[in-house]
Amino acid sequence: MSDYRIQGATGEWEVVIGLEVHAQISTQAKLFSGAATAFGAEPNTQVSLVDAAMPGMLPVPNMECIRQAVRTGLAINAQINKWSRFDRKNYFYADLPQGYQISQLYHPIVGEGAIEVQLDDKNPESTKTIGIERIHVEQDAGKLMHDQHPTMSYVDLNRSGVALMEIVSRPDMRSPAEAGAYLSKLRTILRYVGSCDGNMDQGSMRADVNVSVRKPGEPFGTRTETKNVNSVRFVMAVVEQEAKRQVAVLEDGGKIVQETRLYDPDRNETRSMRSKEDAHDYRYFPDPDLLPVELDDAFLEECRASLPELPDAKRHRYESVLGLSAYNAGVLTAEVETSRWFEALLAESAAKQGKPESEVAKQAANWLTSELFGALNKLGKGLAESPVSPEAGGELLALVGKGTISGSAAKQVLEKMLETGDAPGVIVEREGLTQTSDTGAIEAAVDAVLAANADKVEQYKGGKEALFGFFVGQTMKAMQGKGNPGLVNEVLKAKLG
């Protein structure tokens, strides 16, 4: 249970949050027309006769959109409704050519499901299950442009008819952090499934944030809905600001009006858009142009079989099979691209070393999360722009694993790799970083170090064992860092008796 509370003059308040997330389905074509869906095209270049609602035009469902919604439903362990139906939501607006949006009110394609969120990265026990009430499929509207003409607004219908999933949560969240964690996790799942690219800055994913407050233990209060919030950070800010605003209104003796609000990120506040009194009567009714969507078992099975390993299962496997720490497993599975990168790295490293993945996984995970992420961070680059490929990284790890280079040399090699893009083997060769495992050479170096530091040898033998590190350092220095550290240790221990 969340202990997030708003301290009011009359005591503590609890916030109750539900999210309706609109996720654009990643398909080439729109929901009911063959028009393209690419982001950023010139206005009105991706509009079919159907999208423009020309007289006599009819919608034909794009089964790929249906398939992606079903796969998404399966990924959140939801009930899939084998019989669903499209309804018309009627209202007039210039960005809505048909005068109605085709949606699913009465019979959505996906029913009850749930996702588990982790509230603290470092604590695998800090989980909470957020219920999902339904997912339905619907059309997006077009876009109005108000800055093109002094007295007129222009309409861009490129988005008109693009397929959206509306993913409706239960009012199960109780803090900004929970709302943020839910939205992040949902985005992660959508990206794994491939049903939505999750690009909130391009509008492919946006959330309507339902917020109410109550005294702990009391029934739900009246909620407001803040529309079209387009980042995780803003969703958290909306919850925080809206909850504070509601508490202030209530403690002032006012009432919360059920209404639609907008978030202004510049002023970090929500503003009323329209109240329930001006709410549309959408006159929903079944779309007579469309037959019900009926799915058979073979279709559902195909959808199920096409699902990739999902983030929770993957994180669990990274911990139990690969032996990674909970933290690393969390970091590496948080984005599907990261886990793909890691798995390619691991496969290459294991193959090059001729060892099972489980034996080299920790090394790969540590190198990726600390060495490479750190280096990329300094360069201001993401993993997708990494100059080092997973294959090159795997080769580097194998060089360390096989004892060809030392760990410290590996850091130098990575730097050169980032600078030049050269393969690690080439760099090691060129820079002469191959470490020496020649015991004769190591013994000679150790002998010289011990001879030159006879006083310290005495102190060591007298019990000052901390000096061992000093001898290792001196030896490595004498060998210009190329001595195999394991062998250097062994030889030193033997000589110091």
Place this chain on the structure above:
Amino acid sequence: MTDLTDLGVAAIREGVAKGEFTAVEVAGAFNAAVAAAQPALNAFITLTPEKALEAAAAVDADRAGGKALGKMAGVPIGMKDLFATTGTTTTAASNILGNFVPPYESTVSQKLWDAGAGMLGKLNLDQFAMGSSNETSAFGNVISPWRREGSDAQLAPGGSSGGSSAAVSARIAPAATGTDTGGSIRQPAAFTGISGIKPTYGRCSRWGIVAFASSLDQAGPMARDVRDCAIMLEAMAGFDPKDSTSLDMPVPEWEANLNADLRGKKVGIPREYRMDGMDADVARVWDEGIAWLKDAGAEIVDINLAHTKYALPAYYIIAPAEASSNLARYDGVRYGLRDLPQGAGLQDMYAATRAAGFGAEVKRRIMIGTYVLSAGFYDAYYTQAQKVRTLISRDFMDAFQTVDVILAPTAPTAAFGLGEMVSDPLAMYLNDVFAVPASLAGLPAMSVPAGLDRQGLPLGLQLIGRPFDEQGVLDAGLAIESRAGFTARPAKWW
């Protein structure tokens, strides 16, 4: 040489194929007849004589080149102005689409052109196909070529396909397309002494037909006789992936399989259609129809269609509900009429555009439809009407356990006079009472001319069949046609 305009679809096709006359000669004759009749009958909204000639010339060239000819080769037809035609104004008889020129061709019209038909013009209709008399057209009503004996009062050609029925019965088109939502093919066919069939819902693609009520709208042919209807329906029908409600079934060879021998068939006579105070002539013609079908070998069976009396109220909820939503796209934003008063905002533009663009009947139905779908009324009206619709379908399915086809009058009266009903929309709606049940059930149904009433006006009989059994309907229609000996035609006064 016979007057080419006396010929129907089959005769024209045959004459062109045999070289007795050219398709261009046929098109020329009908173009001339259309032009001569247009000022008096107002059957067309747009004339396209050049389209008819162009298609005819192509057919003649194909024939000269020894190419195979299509089902409708050389037949010029009238196209109801509800079908989108590339480059030719498509108005739905409404001011809101008065200037609309589609950049696309409806599936059905395209199929007809592909079959070798040519277009004489775009036929007048009730505005958005809403009406039973053609009086709701924004381009002036069609005047029926028929007149009562000894009267020159103007009569309604029926509706909504009134331009189609007037043109075919006046012999200014051998055939025409119609659309039928609640009787709009059958009732005008009955009023003008011609044949018309509404096929099973989904048989003809709705793609490119201006929508009235999507779950009911269905295109079909209107022609002089049953065979011509069969030929033309074959050309119009077929699966269309662009229409989700299109039937994915092969198109039968209705014409080749026509068979008026009904031995072994059972014909149902629905008790509920025999209403108190029924017009005596309508009752007489119905009885004659029963006798003719018996004569053709059919067994006559009384049947119950218990929920018939609820059909009309259910229809006048469902059709306006769908229409109120289907017509929301006419908003002045993208095409058609835009009325933008000085300083107007978006809502003002909608209001002004729709007020100026839609006629009174269209507005009435949009308001009815909006009302029955609104919060608090939806269950009482729309949900209830859908339940009634299910019961009506079930009545028919039960009856078809026993009978093969159902015989009933097409309309409760012969054609009425223009202006007689406009002030009483309910009386006007009642004209669809026999046509609407088959529409709600999506069944194939046709009207064939059966006789004249005491004033010399045609009366039609309706045949309703099982889903997909257009053949059974056409066969029974042919049996009536061959016994009714209906040869009456309007005296040419125009």
